Amino acid sequence: MGTVVGTVEDCREMFDVSVQTMITSFPSTNQIGNPVAYKLVRVAGDGRLVPATDEEILEVNETDMHSVSDACKSLGYLPAEGSPSLFSQLEETSEVINLGLLRSDNVEPSTDQVNSQPEYSEDERLVMVHASHMLSTPPDSNIQCCNENNMFDEDQAHHEPLPFSSDVQNGCDVNQSNTVEPSSPKESAFPAAAQKPDFSLVRGEICLDNLPIKALQETFRATFGRETTVKDKTWLKRRITMGLTKSLDVPTTNLTIKDNKLVGNQDKSSDVADVVSKGDDVTATNLKDAPSSSAEDFSCEERAAKRVRKPTRRYIEELSETDEKQINDKSVFPSRDQRLSEKSEVRSMSVSSGKRVTVTRVVPLGGSEVEVPYVSHVRRSRPRENIMALMDCHTSCLEAKATAGESNLLNSEVVSPGSVLKSASGPIQKEGSHNNSEENILTGVDEDMETDHVDSSGNSSDDYNNTGAPMMQGVGLRRKHHRAWTLSEVTKLVEGVSKYGAGKWSEIKKLSFSSYPHRTSVDLKDKWRNLLRASFAQSPSNSMGSLKKHGSMHIPVEIILQVRELAEKQSLVPPSQR
DNA sequence: ATTAGGG
DNA sequence: CCCTAAT
Numbered sequence: 001m002g003t004v005v006g007t008v009e010d011c012r013e014m015f016d017v018s019v020q021t022m023i024t025s026f027p028s029t030n031q032i033g034n035p036v037a038y039k040l041v042r043v044a045g046d047g048r049l050v051p052a053t054d055e056e057i058l059e060v061n062e063t064d065m066h067s068v069s070d071a072c073k074s075l076g077y078l079p080a081e082g083s084p085s086l087f088s089q090l091e092e093t094s095e096v097i098n099l100g101l102l103r104s105d106n107v108e109p110s111t112d113q114v115n116s117q118p119e120y121s122e123d124e125r126l127v128m129v130h131a132s133h134m135l136s137t138p139p140d141s142n143i144q145c146c147n148e149n150n151m152f153d154e155d156q157a158h159h160e161p162l163p164f165s166s167d168v169q170n171g172c173d174v175n176q177s178n179t180v181e182p183s184s185p186k187e188s189a190f191p192a193a194a195q196k197p198d199f200s201l202v203r204g205e206i207c208l209d210n211l212p213i214k215a216l217q218e219t220f221r222a223t224f225g226r227e228t229t230v231k232d233k234t235w236l237k238r239r240i241t242m243g244l245t246k247s248l249d250v251p252t253t254n255l256t257i258k259d260n261k262l263v264g265n266q267d268k269s270s271d272v273a274d275v276v277s278k279g280d281d282v283t284a285t286n287l288k289d290a291p292s293s294s295a296e297d298f299s300c301e302e303r304a305a306k307r308v309r310k311p312t313r314r315y316i317e318e319l320s321e322t323d324e325k326q327i328n329d330k331s332v333f334p335s336r337d338q339r340l341s342e343k344s345e346v347r348s349m350s351v352s353s354g355k356r357v358t359v360t361r362v363v364p365l366g367g368s369e370v371e372v373p374y375v376s377h378v379r380r381s382r383p384r385e386n387i388m389a390l391m392d393c394h395t396s397c398l399e400a401k402a403t404a405g406e407s408n409l410l411n412s413e414v415v416s417p418g419s420v421l422k423s424a425s426g427p428i429q430k431e432g433s434h435n436n437s438e439e440n441i442l443t444g445v446d447e448d449m450e451t452d453h454v455d456s457s458g459n460s461s462d463d464y465n466n467t468g469a470p471m472m473q474g475v476g477l478r479r480k481h482h483r484a485w486t487l488s489e490v491t492k493l494v495e496g497v498s499k500y501g502a503g504k505w506s507e508i509k510k511l512s513f514s515s516y517p518h519r520t521s522v523d524l525k526d527k528w529r530n531l532l533r534a535s536f537a538q539s540p541s542n543s544m545g546s547l548k549k550h551g552s553m554h555i556p557v558e559i560i561l562q563v564r565e566l567a568e569k570q571s572l573v574p575p576s577q578r
Numbered sequence: 579a580t581t582a583g584g585g
Numbered sequence: 586c587c588c589t590a591a592t
Contacts, residue, residue: 525581525583
């Protein structure tokens, strides 16, 4: 800045004024995430600065906003690299973010650049950005600047000339004659600068380092409107930069949260408040403390506002499958990048997200760690699921035994049915496999298997697992297997219903489905319900029977009819009778 | 323990 | 299929 002020006299005033203007005349109530709005000013005929019109602002915003957010996204991680600079990581973060917010080009400075180019500190970069934007520096100057630093290569490519650049330029010229602030001794410091206002302006800006303390002080004065006695170059630079950052940041970052903070923290966070309103009292007093403390505060605020994670779509405990998948995909929560990209929403949702999200843990997955809510990682309700499989199997086995002719053998082994079954029953196994094949056919083209099903205790736990659901491994997997109903099963069901009546599921189960251990009475009931629906659904067009689009087996018309018939019967005859 | 229903 | 409330 010092450069700005010093090099380009005429523009200095403008700049000075612009800062003030931005702070005062543009209330913090301004549009959210509208950094550009604050930067856009035009120089009227009399050389005064006039806020850009809505249209103008919009115009610029359209092009800028996206890129800005992008920049933020990409910038978000810079701090992770942790450059051993003067500032803490946090501070760096906030600054980087700010930088992102301030930028209006599709620039994506890489971490490498930041770290590998010690000559240009964050401050300087910020300043540079500020300068170019606040002053609405003409594109060409920007480009120059870019070349100069080799930092914003993309700038050149994507940079869109600001609408008023010309105006500004003119304004500068006009101003040249009217020095608003004659008190500044900058002229002596930078005599040559006046020649090429734009370029030199920006350029000088960039090289804060090279400026004499005096110049820095001058800049400081220009920025905050007050003198400073501080001689610390670094501090000055920093202060100046922050001043600018803040002034821009307040309106920009400002959301409800931000507002609250401003209101509540006023005294505490001398940063925002001071810089924006009072200037800085700290300046003279605490040379060393001021920077660090303020920085910390700031970073804290920033974090509070931004760091909160957005609540991802609600965690669905429903299907363990899903759970697994999500976890594996690391999609339970948006990845860091994602989260950052959604930064815009972050602040607003901090509240809602607070509770759930806050409680998280880091889970190492495939090398990277993922944060997952403590809650849903565990089985949501009862612990049973694991057992269920076994239970199921168990029961099935028992059933099988019960109905099976040679169950005796099996009965003896109540303890470990699965293993026993597997090993103990040669023939049974066979049956099981047979059963399997049937089941696997699914479409159940047709089978009379049921007849030969005879006993089929064959359903060993293995069988189960193979056919149906994934083994309930470890923590909460559940959802039994999805076994499509075979035609034979359906047939049996219908038959059973006709025999014993709908609702006698346990009966049917016992009598007709003894050989289908995996079909519980509930299953029967459900299936029946489905059949009913299907039958009704198909009633309109008989042909529909096989027209069913996909998945489920095509229910033969006969069965449909049968079902319908039964349905009528059932409905007519109250359950009491049956 | 079964059923009926909702999800 | 799963889960629950109601029997």
